[in-house]
Ligand SMILES: C[C@@]1(CC(=O)O)C2=NC(=C\c3[nH]c(c(CCC(=O)O)c3CC(=O)O)Cc3[nH]c(c(CC(=O)O)c3CCC(=O)O)/C=C3\N/C(=C\2)[C@@H](CCC(=O)O)[C@]3(C)CC(=O)O)/[C@H]1CCC(=O)O
């Protein structure tokens with residue numbers, strides 16, 4: 001069994017080629033568009049949604065079968081046709097150029113897997129069963145969506161500001177760490193959402209010190 005290395009990629013403006021135009025290709029393209037990638041679909045037929053995205057200029061569609069040169073400018077390749085031999089061929093061509101390729105019909109043969117994803121603004125949660133069970137990865141993300149609701153869109157924004165204030169105001173790394181840990185409890189998060197502390201940095205730091213003390217005493 002392969003061991004996998006998880007990471008987040010910045011794909012803005014980078015060319016990602018998707019072979020195939022069915023529901024699986026659509027899912028991959030959708031995720032890539034969320035990352036503002038430059039998406040190219042190569043497929044004789046595509047789904048209604050893919051066609052809408054192509055018509056709206058959100059992605060580029062080559063209306064034909066895969067050709068060998070298609071992978072050349074790509075930073076990532078997604079082989080999602082319903083023809084296993086085509087998927088493998090495109091993956092092999094990508095590998096020769098050291099371009100990572102995903103194989104939709106046999107994940108372990110590719111260079112990377114696409115996990116199930118939950119986005120809450122800057123919070124990105126992913127789940128992978130490394131190909132053993134996409135259904136389980138999906139179920140776990142559905143559960144996380146309940147635990148980490150829409151309020152996390154705001155939590156992430158607020159925490160980003162709090163962290164920059166703490167970094168600027170608290171020189172001791174050990175204390176900084178303690179305050180930033182105290183800032184992310186459920187209780188603290190609901191306080192940040194409901195009070196206007198932003199304009200008063202020293203009041204915020206004092207409040208965090210209080211919270212950190214309370215945690216230590218507990
Ligand atoms: C997470 C997600 C991301 C995405 O695609 O964007 C994703 N599959 C999703 C859903 C899903 N896929 C399938 C089902 C039906 C139930 C089931 O089979 O469990 C469901 C669930 C459903 O539909 O509810 C069928 C399926 N999937 C693969 C095969 C081929 C095979 O295994 O042989 C077959 C069988 C085809 C057949 O039956 O012939 C292969 C792969 N699917 C992966 C990713 C990669 C490993 C994921 C991991 O990290 O564990 C991997 C290995 C390759 C890859 O694509 O990277 C996306 C959730 C999106 C969301 O959250 O909405």
Ligand SMILES: NC(=O)c1ccc[n+]([C@@H]2O[C@H](COP(=O)([O-])OP(=O)(O)OC[C@H]3O[C@@H](n4cnc5c(N)ncnc54)[C@H](O)[C@@H]3O)[C@@H](O)[C@H]2O)c1
Nearest residue numbers: 020021022023024025042043044045065066081082104105
């Ligand atoms: N990874 C996953 O999440 C997942 C889920 C379900 C199925 N699958 C696998 O992925 C494959 C694709 O699934 P789907 O539901 O999107 O299939 P689909 O049959 O709906 O779509 C296949 C697409 O590939 C295109 N195609 C065929 N030959 C081509 C070629 N030579 N060059 C370029 N494009 C070509 C077709 O025009 C079509 O648009 C399935 O065969 C299945 O094995 C993967």
